[in-house]
Amino acid sequence: MIEEKGILFILSGPSGVGKGTVRKSLFEQSTDLRYSISMTTRGAREGETDGVDYFFKSRDEFERLIAEGKLLEHAEYVGNYYGTPREYVEETLENGKDVFLEIEVQGALQVKQNFPQGVFIFLIPPSLEELKDRIVSRGTETEEKVKNRLHTAREEIEMMDAYDYVVVNDEVDNAVKKVQSIVMSEHCKRERVAKQYKKALEAGQS
Amino acid sequence: MIEEKGILFILSGPSGVGKGTVRKSLFEQSTDLRYSISMTTRGAREGETDGVDYFFKSRDEFERLIAEGKLLEHAEYVGNYYGTPREYVEETLENGKDVFLEIEVQGALQVKQNFPQGVFIFLIPPSLEELKDRIVSRGTETEEKVKNRLHTAREEIEMMDAYDYVVVNDEVDNAVKKVQSIVMSEHCKRERVAKQYKKALEAGQS
Numbered sequence: 001m002i003e004e005k006g007i008l009f010i011l012s013g014p015s016g017v018g019k020g021t022v023r024k025s026l027f028e029q030s031t032d033l034r035y036s037i038s039m040t041t042r043g044a045r046e047g048e049t050d051g052v053d054y055f056f057k058s059r060d061e062f063e064r065l066i067a068e069g070k071l072l073e074h075a076e077y078v079g080n081y082y083g084t085p086r087e088y089v090e091e092t093l094e095n096g097k098d099v100f101l102e103i104e105v106q107g108a109l110q111v112k113q114n115f116p117q118g119v120f121i122f123l124i125p126p127s128l129e130e131l132k133d134r135i136v137s138r139g140t141e142t143e144e145k146v147k148n149r150l151h152t153a154r155e156e157i158e159m160m161d162a163y164d165y166v167v168v169n170d171e172v173d174n175a176v177k178k179v180q181s182i183v184m185s186e187h188c189k190r191e192r193v194a195k196q197y198k199k200a201l202e203a204g205q206s
Numbered sequence: 207m208i209e210e211k212g213i214l215f216i217l218s219g220p221s222g223v224g225k226g227t228v229r230k231s232l233f234e235q236s237t238d239l240r241y242s243i244s245m246t247t248r249g250a251r252e253g254e255t256d257g258v259d260y261f262f263k264s265r266d267e268f269e270r271l272i273a274e275g276k277l278l279e280h281a282e283y284v285g286n287y288y289g290t291p292r293e294y295v296e297e298t299l300e301n302g303k304d305v306f307l308e309i310e311v312q313g314a315l316q317v318k319q320n321f322p323q324g325v326f327i328f329l330i331p332p333s334l335e336e337l338k339d340r341i342v343s344r345g346t347e348t349e350e351k352v353k354n355r356l357h358t359a360r361e362e363i364e365m366m367d368a369y370d371y372v373v374v375n376d377e378v379d380n381a382v383k384k385v386q387s388i389v390m391s392e393h394c395k396r397e398r399v400a401k402q403y404k405k406a407l408e409a410g411q412s
Contacts, residue, residue, distance in 0.1 A: 021322040036225040122396070132406040150407065157403045165391065178394055181387035185371065188384055190328070197363045200338040201356065 004196055007186055008115060009033070010101045011179065012108035013123030014156050018169045021044040022123060023102040025176045033183065034092050036101040039071070042080040055085060073103065073110035084111065098183065105159055112162050119177060119186050122163035126170040128153055213392055214321060215239070216307045217385065218314035219329030220362050224375045228329060231382045239331040239389065240298050242307040245277070248286040261291060279309070279316035290300040290317065304389065311365055318368050321390050326367035327385060332376040334359055347396055 013019055014021050027035060039055040046102055050056050057065070061126050062081045074083030084101060101118075103112065111118060131153050160166055165182050169175045186192075219225055229397040233241060247268050256262045263271070268287045271277055280289030290307060298305050305316065307324075308342060337359050349371050366372055375381045392398075 037323050121394075130404070133404050153403070154407060157400060157407065160396055160400050160403075165394040166396050167394050178390060181390035182211050182394060184384060184387035185391040188327075188371040188373050188388060189374050190366055194363060194366050197334070197338055197359070197366075201360060201363065 001186070003095055004187075006034075006096055007183075008036075008089055008093060008099045008111075008118040009179075009183060009186075010099065010103060010108050010111055010118050010120045011123060012103050012105050012120070012127065013169075014105065014159065017123045017125050018101050018172070018175075019109055019123055021172055022169060022175045022179065023100070026100070026179055028181065029176065030183075032098060033100040034097045036084055036099050037088055038082055039065070039074075039085045040080060040082045042082075055088070057081075064205050067180075069114075070112045073107040075104075086114070089115070089173075090119050095199060106182040107161060119182065120163040121165045121182060122160050123167050123175065124156060124160075126168055127170045128156055129170065207308045210302055210393075210398075212240075212302050212304040214242075214307065214317075214328045215300060215392075216309060216314050216317055216324050217384075218309050218311050218326070218369075218381060219375075220331065220365065223329045223331050224378070224381075225308050225329055227378055228375060228381045228385065229306070231378050232340075232385055235382065236386065236389075239306040240303045242290055242305050243294055244288055245271070245280075245291045246288045247312060248288075249346060255366060259350065261294070263287075268369060272292065275320075278320045278372060279313040281310075281349070287379055292320070295321070303347040315368060324369070326369040327371045327373055327388060328366050329373050329375050329381065330366075332374055334362055335374045335376065 011019055011023060023035075024140070027033070037053075037055060037107070039057055039062065041057055041059045044050065044056050048054065048056075059081070062074075062083070065085070066081075066083070067072055070086050071083040072086050072089060074081055076082075084103075084107070089099050089101075103111070109121060112120060127149075131149055165178075167175050167178045167182075216311065217225055218227060229241075233239070243257070243259075243261060245263055247263055247265045249261050250256065250260070254260065254298070265287070268280075271291070272280055272287075272289070276292050277289040278292050278295060280287055280290075290309075290313075295305050295307075309317070314326060318326060333355075337355055371384075373381050373384045373388075
């Protein structure tokens, strides 16, 4: 049997858009995705297990791993490092499981550089969708307000450019359904499927 | 309000794979897709309405439309022409509705030439999937049988190359779910979404 490799899905989007809520709801419904386990230098809290909640590392180890390119992304918050270890992701994918990573925009851009074969999903606020729909027929707001909203919108739209998909977070259930459909359809992509079949045929010939 | 254009989805695959069954089940569940109405030179049967069941045309008219490039594909069966009129498809897409076309492989390849922006889905038989899974551990069949199966498989896999997605028709419900997920995720593609937002912003600026 020729095993299919898993796919890395990255969910990101502007701060406050509701990434965490969508991820939580997705994991309440779906069991096939593996959530990416982060690495950190902060101490384990009571009840936290190494390799389950986080991979706990010393600052020296973490910095060595950064230097060796062993992290798909990392950042420092209030004196501690947090990051996504490449090894855990790659091993899980090799075992045929999809990995799901929910992360801030800056981290997602780092992942994109280090793992471009991932599938990048950008979550946008319904306000941007509404803005798009109403932009032509505006007139109820002050010029200054409209200008500010357009400025924010422009920034958010520019952020999309590194992503494969854009999902409007109008309702959590809708957004989750869209993410699920992206996961399912990515497994039907011809490049991916045909490659497996061609490999199988070659194996059958030898 | 900036209208989103519809998408043309083409379902095809080797003869006997069950395209019609998948299409039928899809339309029993989904209402957002419009089924592409074919054009034909055969006479209307009792109860058939022009523009609903088919667009009925004379042979002269049909040949003129072929010459003018007004058909996305066409073929002749037992003395009558059948084809897919470009105009109906394009108008429906302009109105923001997705169009769904279920068609033989030869017709799908014509559509691909005339409407490359369509989304092409290849339905494959579960026997090909099984063959892939068992190909390495084979040994229960005669060499001749295996050779024949490999030959057919190779032909089917080569047919995939023009398609965007490959769906295994192992169970109709699974195949339908996958097609639905492809429809949903295609609407989330960044190129498509970002373009609309950028248009809206430009409209807002003027």
